[in-house]
Amino acid sequence: MPEALLDDISHRRYNPLRGSWVLVSPHRTKRPWQGQQEASSRIELPSHDPSCYLCPGNKRAQGDVNPDYESTFVFVNDYAAVREQQAEYEPPAQDGSLATRLLKAESTTGKCYVITFSPEHNVTLADMPASTIVPVINKWTSIYTSHLDPHSPLAKAARPTTIPPSGSTNGSLDSQPKQQHRYMQIFENKGQAMGCSNPHPHGQIWTTTSLPEEPEIELHNLRQYRREQGGSHLLEDYAKLESEKGERTVVENSSFWAGCPWWGTWPFEIMVVAKEHKRALVDLDERNKEDLAEVIAEITKRYDNLFETSFPYSMGIHQAPLSGTKEEIDASHFHMHFYPPLLRSATVRKFLVGYEMMAEPQRDITPEQAAKRLRDCGGELYRRKL
Amino acid sequence: MPEALLDDISHRRYNPLRGSWVLVSPHRTKRPWQGQQEASSRIELPSHDPSCYLCPGNKRAQGDVNPDYESTFVFVNDYAAVREQQAEYEPPAQDGSLATRLLKAESTTGKCYVITFSPEHNVTLADMPASTIVPVINKWTSIYTSHLDPHSPLAKAARPTTIPPSGSTNGSLDSQPKQQHRYMQIFENKGQAMGCSNPHPHGQIWTTTSLPEEPEIELHNLRQYRREQGGSHLLEDYAKLESEKGERTVVENSSFWAGCPWWGTWPFEIMVVAKEHKRALVDLDERNKEDLAEVIAEITKRYDNLFETSFPYSMGIHQAPLSGTKEEIDASHFHMHFYPPLLRSATVRKFLVGYEMMAEPQRDITPEQAAKRLRDCGGELYRRKL
Ligand SMILES: O=P(O)(O)O[C@H]1O[C@H](CO)[C@@H](O)[C@H](O)[C@H]1O
Ligand SMILES: O=P(O)(O)O[C@H]1O[C@H](CO)[C@@H](O)[C@H](O)[C@H]1O
Numbered sequence: 001m002p003e004a005l006l007d008d009i010s011h012r013r014y015n016p017l018r019g020s021w022v023l024v025s026p027h028r029t030k031r032p033w034q035g036q037q038e039a040s041s042r043i044e045l046p047s048h049d050p051s052c053y054l055c056p057g058n059k060r061a062q063g064d065v066n067p068d069y070e071s072t073f074v075f076v077n078d079y080a081a082v083r084e085q086q087a088e089y090e091p092p093a094q095d096g097s098l099a100t101r102l103l104k105a106e107s108t109t110g111k112c113y114v115i116t117f118s119p120e121h122n123v124t125l126a127d128m129p130a131s132t133i134v135p136v137i138n139k140w141t142s143i144y145t146s147h148l149d150p151h152s153p154l155a156k157a158a159r160p161t162t163i164p165p166s167g168s169t170n171g172s173l174d175s176q177p178k179q180q181h182r183y184m185q186i187f188e189n190k191g192q193a194m195g196c197s198n199p200h201p202h203g204q205i206w207t208t209t210s211l212p213e214e215p216e217i218e219l220h221n222l223r224q225y226r227r228e229q230g231g232s233h234l235l236e237d238y239a240k241l242e243s244e245k246g247e248r249t250v251v252e253n254s255s256f257w258a259g260c261p262w263w264g265t266w267p268f269e270i271m272v273v274a275k276e277h278k279r280a281l282v283d284l285d286e287r288n289k290e291d292l293a294e295v296i297a298e299i300t301k302r303y304d305n306l307f308e309t310s311f312p313y314s315m316g317i318h319q320a321p322l323s324g325t326k327e328e329i330d331a332s333h334f335h336m337h338f339y340p341p342l343l344r345s346a347t348v349r350k351f352l353v354g355y356e357m358m359a360e361p362q363r364d365i366t367p368e369q370a371a372k373r374l375r376d377c378g379g380e381l382y383r384r385k386l
Numbered sequence: 387m388p389e390a391l392l393d394d395i396s397h398r399r400y401n402p403l404r405g406s407w408v409l410v411s412p413h414r415t416k417r418p419w420q421g422q423q424e425a426s427s428r429i430e431l432p433s434h435d436p437s438c439y440l441c442p443g444n445k446r447a448q449g450d451v452n453p454d455y456e457s458t459f460v461f462v463n464d465y466a467a468v469r470e471q472q473a474e475y476e477p478p479a480q481d482g483s484l485a486t487r488l489l490k491a492e493s494t495t496g497k498c499y500v501i502t503f504s505p506e507h508n509v510t511l512a513d514m515p516a517s518t519i520v521p522v523i524n525k526w527t528s529i530y531t532s533h534l535d536p537h538s539p540l541a542k543a544a545r546p547t548t549i550p551p552s553g554s555t556n557g558s559l560d561s562q563p564k565q566q567h568r569y570m571q572i573f574e575n576k577g578q579a580m581g582c583s584n585p586h587p588h589g590q591i592w593t594t595t596s597l598p599e600e601p602e603i604e605l606h607n608l609r610q611y612r613r614e615q616g617g618s619h620l621l622e623d624y625a626k627l628e629s630e631k632g633e634r635t636v637v638e639n640s641s642f643w644a645g646c647p648w649w650g651t652w653p654f655e656i657m658v659v660a661k662e663h664k665r666a667l668v669d670l671d672e673r674n675k676e677d678l679a680e681v682i683a684e685i686t687k688r689y690d691n692l693f694e695t696s697f698p699y700s701m702g703i704h705q706a707p708l709s710g711t712k713e714e715i716d717a718s719h720f721h722m723h724f725y726p727p728l729l730r731s732a733t734v735r736k737f738l739v740g741y742e743m744m745a746e747p748q749r750d751i752t753p754e755q756a757a758k759r760l761r762d763c764g765g766e767l768y769r770r771k772l
Contacts, residue, residue, distance in 0.1 A: 006491055009472040012596060014490035020599055023494065025467040035583030036425075081411040081741070081748055086395040098627040102620075103648050104400035105392055108409065187740035195737025197421030204740065210398060212746035213406055234488075241484040262489050316744030339743050351581025354573035354590065355467070357725050358702030360598035362467055 007366060015263035016234060018214075019221050022265050023362040026369075037347040038193050038312075045122035045199060053078075054200035056119045071135040073116045074143065074205075082110035082208055084179075110181055110208035115139060117201040124190065124201050124310060126300035126381060133293035140186050140205075140317070141281040141289075147207055148282075149180050149323030153330075158282045181207040183215055183321045191312025193341050193349060207322065215318055223331040235333040239273040248367050250374045251298040255284075255291035258299060260367035260374070267343045267350050267363060268306065268370050270299055272336040279332045280319035298378070299338060305377040309346035314339045393752060401649035402620060404600075405607050408651050409748040412755075423733040424579050424698075431508035431585060439464075440586035442505045457521040459502045460529065460591075468496035468594055470565075496567055496594035501525060503587040510576065510587050510696060512686035512767060519679035526572050526591075526703070527667040527675075533593055534668075535566050535709030539716075544668045567593040569601055569707045577698025579727055579735060593708065601704055609717040621719040625659040634753050636760045637684040641670075641677035644685060646753035646760070653729045653736050653749060654692065654756050656685055658722040665718045666705035684764070685724060691763040695732035700725045 012021045053060045056068045061078040089107040094100045117125060117136050125133065145158040188203035189196040211219075225234040239257040242248055249259040250270060258272040272295055278284060284292065303311035320332035343350040343364065356362055398407045439446045442454045447464040475493040480486045503511060503522050511519065531544040574589035575582040597605075611620040625643040628634055635645040636656060644658040658681055664670060670678065689697035706718035729736040729750065742748055 003489075005473055005475050009475055009493060010468045010495070011475060011491050011493050014492075016488060016490075021596075023467065023594075023598070024491075027469075028465060028467050035581060036578035039422075079414060081409065081414050082396045083413075087391055089391050089395055089397060098623050099631075102402060102624050102627055103389075104402075105397050105410075106400075107395060107397050109396070183745075185741060185745040187744050189737070189740040192422035195421060195739040206741055206745070208409075210407075212409070214743075214745050237484050238488050241488055245485075314740040314743050316740060318744070337744060351575070353581040354575040354700040354702060355571060355592055357600075357700050358573050358704070358723060359569075359571040359592070359600050 003368075007368070012360075013263045015261075016225065017218050017221055017263075019217065021360060022263055023360050024366060025362060025364055026366050028364045035351075036349075038342075038349055039347075047120050047122050049121045049200070052121055052198060052200050054114070054116050054198060054202055055121050069116070069119055071118065071132065072139045073119075074113050074139060077112035077114050077204070080112035081206065082108055082112060084109055084111055106210070108208050108210045109179060110206060112207075113143065113205040115143075115203050115205060117203065121200050124199075124300065124304075125188075125296060126304045126310070127383075128201075128297065130290065130293040130297040133296050134289055136203075137281070137284075137289045137292055141284070143205055144184055144186070144281045144319075144322075147181055147184055147322050152320075152323055153326055154280055154282050154320060157279075179209055181322050182209055182211045182324070183207065185212065185215070185316060187314060187316035189314050191310060193312040194314050196312075211321055211324075215321070218318060219321070219328060219332065222333060223327065226331050233277050233331075233333050235273050235335055236275070236277050239275045242273075243275070248371045250302065250371055251295055251378075253291045253294055255288045256295045258295045260371040262367060264367045264370070265352070265361040265363055266339045266341065267365055268303065268340050268374065269367075270338040270374075272296075272299070272338075274334045278334040279329055280334055281317070283334065296336075301381050302374045302377050303338075303340060305379070305382050306373060307342060307346040308382045309342075311340055311342060313341075389754075393754070398746075399649045401647075402611065403604050403607055403649075405603065407746060408649055409746050410752060411748060411750055412752050414750045421737075422735075424728075424735055425733075433506050433508050435507045435586070438507055438584060438586050440500070440502050440584060440588055441507050455502070455505055457504065457518065458525045459505075460499050460525060463498035463500050463590070466498035467592065468494055468498060470495055470497055492596070494594050494596045495565060496592060498593075499529065499591040501529075501589050501591060503589065507586050510585075510686065510690075511574075511682060512690045512696070513769075514587075514683065516676065516679040516683040519682050520675055523667070523670075523675045523678055527670070529591055530570055530572075530667045530705075530708075533567055533570055533708050538706075538709055539712055540666055540668050540706060543665075565595055567708050568595055568597045568710070569593065571598065571601070571702060573700060573702035575700050577696060579698040580700050582698075597707055597710075601707070604704060605707070605714060605718065608719060609713065612717050619663050619717070619719050621659050621721055622661070622663050625661045628659075629661070634757045636688065636757055637681055637764075639677045639680055641674045642681045644681045646757040648753060650753045650756070651738070651747040651749055652725045652727065653751055654689065654726050654760065655753075656724040656760075658682075658685070658724075660720045664720040665715055666720055667703070669720065682722075687767050688760045688763050689724075689726060691765070691768045692759060693728060693732040694768045695728075697726055697728060699727075 007026055010025045012023055014021055048055050052058060056066055059065050091106060092100055148155045184207040186205050222234055242259055243252060243257050251258050255275060256272055257275055258270055260269060261271045315336060315338045317336050319334045320329045341349040393412055396411045398409055400407055434441050438444060442452055445451050477492060478486055534541045570593040572591050608620055628645055629638060629643050637644050641661060642658055643661055644656055646655060647657045701722060701724040703722050705720045706715045727735040738747060
C-alpha cells in the first residue's frame with residue numbers, strides 16, 4: 001500500500017483547492033531544537049478586565065462605550081485596514097510605458113468589524129460549550145446576510161428568521177454599504193504567537209470591494225473541478241472520501257467533516273468541510289449550525305489538550321462571495337481553515353521561513369500522524385481536570 | 387500625481403513576478419500595539435563557541451569534525467528535509483476514483499547543505515566587509531555549478547576559474563547526484579524570529595528533483611512577459627524603471643538595483659535585481675560579484691541600523707533551474723529576496739496571520755516610506771559607533 005510508504009520518505013502532496021504543492025519530510029521531526037521558545041500562556045485572567053476595550057461596559061479608543069452585551073458584540077474596528085470612504089483613485093491609463101505596465105495599483109474600500117465571542121474576558125472558544133458558540137455563528141450569518149448583494153441568489157436563501165445585526169454602538173452595521181462589497185472574510189487570530197494583542201475572545205470580519213487572493217484562487221479551482229467533473233463539487237467529494245478513509249479525520253458529525261487535510265501545511269492544520277453542498281452561512285439550517293458549533297468546540301478543545309496550553313491559531317471561513325456571478329456562487333463551498341503554528345510543545349512552533357518563503361511550504365509530521373494525535377486527545381478540557 | 391495619493395488610501399498593488407496582489411493600508415501604522423514582543427538581541431557572543439556545531443574544529447551531531455576553515459565551509463545537513471536515497475514511491479495510477487483524483491503525491495529526493503559565512507561565531511553579514519562576502523558568493527556559485535545538468539546551456543557559461551567545492555568533510559559534495567536535480571534554493575534564515583537556532587553566520591542550500599512552487603510561479607510569469615513583450619525581461623525592465631524613479635531604491639551600483647519593491651509584502655522587504663540580464667550565479671563576472679557583495683553588505687548593515695538591533699530576516703536567491711528547457715533558462719533572471727519581519731522596533735514585528743493567511747497579504751507602511759527610512763540609515767554600522 002503506497003500510503004504507508006509516505007510515512008517515511010520525503011514527498012510532495014498536491015492541494016487541489018489551491019493548485020499548489022507542499023513538501024513533506026516525515027523523518028525530519030527528529031532534529032533537536034535550540035531555537036526560539038514561545039511564551040507559555042499560564043497567566044490567570046479576571047472574567048472582567050477594566051482596561052480591556054472588548055469587555056462589556058468599557059470605553060474604547062475613540063470614546064465609544066461597549067454595551068452590557070450578553071453573548072456577542074460587533075463594532076467597526078477603530079483601526080481598520082480598509083475604510084468605506086477615502087479619496088478616489090483612478091489608476092493611470094495603460095500607455096505602454098514601463099510604469100503603467102509594472103507599477104499597477106487599484107483602490108479598495110471596505111469595512112473591518114470586531115466581533116466578541118463572549119462577555120467573559122477569560123474564556124476562549126475551547127472553554128465554551130457548543131450551545132454558546134451557536135450565537136457566534138448566528139451573528140456571523142446575520143452580518144454576512146446584511147452585506148449580501150441584493151441581487152445575489154443567496155439573498156433569497158437568507159431565511160427571515162436570521163437574527164438582525166445588533167449590539168452595535170454605531171448604526172452603520174445594518175445599512176447597505178455605499179458600494180457593493182465583493183467578499184467578506186471572517187477570521188480569528190488567537191494567541192500572541194498569531195499576532196493577537198487582546199486575550200478577550202474575539203474575531204474579525206473584513207469586507208472589501210475586491211475579491212482577495214486566497215478566495216479567488218480557491219474559487220478558480222472549485223469552478224474548474226465542477227466543470228471537469230460534470231457538476232460535482234470538489235469539497236463535497238473530498239469530505240466524502242475522507243470520511244470513508246478515516247485516517248485524517250479528527251471529528252465529524254452529520255453536517256461536517258473536520259480533519260487534517262492531505263495537503264495541510266501547518267503541523268496541526270485542520271479543515272472543516274460541509275458534507276453536503278452549502279454555498280455560504282445562509283445555507284446552514286439550525287441543525288447544521290449546531291453541528292458546526294460542536295465541531296468548533298471539539299477542535300479548539302483538542303488543540304488545547306494536545307500540549308496542555310491555550311493553543312494559538314488563525315482560523316477563518318471561506319464561502320461564497322457577497323456578490324458574483326451565479327456560477328461563482330454555486331461553485332462556492334462553505335469550509336473553514338484552522339492554521340496553528342505549534343509543532344512540538346506549548347513553546348516550540350514551526351517556522352515557515354527561508355525555504356518555505358523562497359521555494360515551497362514544508363512540513364515535518366504527516367497529516368495522518370497529526371490527525372491521530374488530535375483524535376486521541378478528546379474528553380474533557382485539560383484545564384477543567386486540574 | 388496619482389502615486390502621492392497611494393500614501394493615504396487603502397489600495398492593492400499587483401506583483402507581476404508572482405501574479406498576485408497585496409493589500410496596502412498606509413493609515414494603519416497608527417494603531418497601538420499591546421501584543422507579542424520579540425526578544426531583543428543584546429547578547430554578547432564569543433568569537434569561538436566550543437558548543438557550536440558550525441565553529442571550526444568542533445564536532446557535529448553525527449560525529450564529523452569541522453575543519454579549521456578560513457572563510458566558508460559547506461557540509462551536508464545532518465537533519466536534511468530531503469535526501470538522495472530513499473525507498474521508491476510510484477503513485478497509484480489514475481483510475482477515476484476520488485482517491486486518485488484528490489490524494490496526489492509524488493516522491494522528491496534531493497540534498498540539503500549548510501554553508502557557513504565566516505569562521506567567527508559572533509559576526510553576521512552586516513559585520514562583514516564586502517570583500518569577505520565575495521568568497522560566500524564564490525562558494526554559492528561553485529555549488530550551483532557542480533549541480534548543473536551537464537546538458538544545460540549554463541554548464542558552458544560556467545567559467546573554468548570557478549572555485550571547486552571544497553572544505554567538506556564528506557566527498558559527496560563534488561560528485562554528480564544519482565538523479566539530476568531540477569532546482570537549487572540558496573537561502574539564509576537569520577535570527578530567532580526567523581526560526582534560526584544558531585547565531586553562527588550561516589545559510590542553507592536545498593536542492594530537489596522537483597521545481598518548487600515559488601520559482602515555478604516566477605518562471606511562469608517571467609516567460610509569459612518575455613513572450614508578450616517581444617523578448618524583453620520583466621526584471622531587467624523593472625530594475626531600469628526603479629533606478630530611474632528612485633523612490634523605492636535603497637542602494638544601487640553598476641550591476642544591481644536593490645530596493646523595496648512596489649508590491650512588497652513585508653514592511654522592509656527588499657529585492658535585489660541584476661540590472662542586465664543574468665540567468666544565474668554562473669553569469670556573474672568578478673565585477674558583478676563584488677557589486678553583489680557590496681549590495682548585500684549595505685542591505686544587512688542598514689537593516690541593523692534601522693532599529694539598532696541584529697535585524698532578523700530570511701533571504702534567498704532565485705535564478706535559473708539546474709536543469710530545464712533552454713527557454714526556461716533564458717527567461718530566468720538572477721535576483722534575491724530579503725523578507726524581514728520587524729515593523730516598528732527591535733521588538734515589534736508584523737504578523738502575517740488571519741486575514742493574510744485566509745484572504746490576502748496586507749501591509750501597513752508603504753514600500754516608498756520603507757525605502758526612504760532604509761536610505762536614511764547608511765553610514766557606519768551602529769554597533770561600531772557605540
Ligand atoms: O533548517 P533549520 O535551520 O533547522 O530550520 C529552519 O529553516 C527551515 C527551512 O526554512 C524551516 O523548515 C524550519 O522550520 C526552520 O526552523
Ligand atoms: O487587527 P489586529 O488584531 O490588530 O492585528 C492582527 O491581525 C491582522 C489581520 O490578520 C494582521 O494584519 C496584523 O498583523 C495582526 O497583528
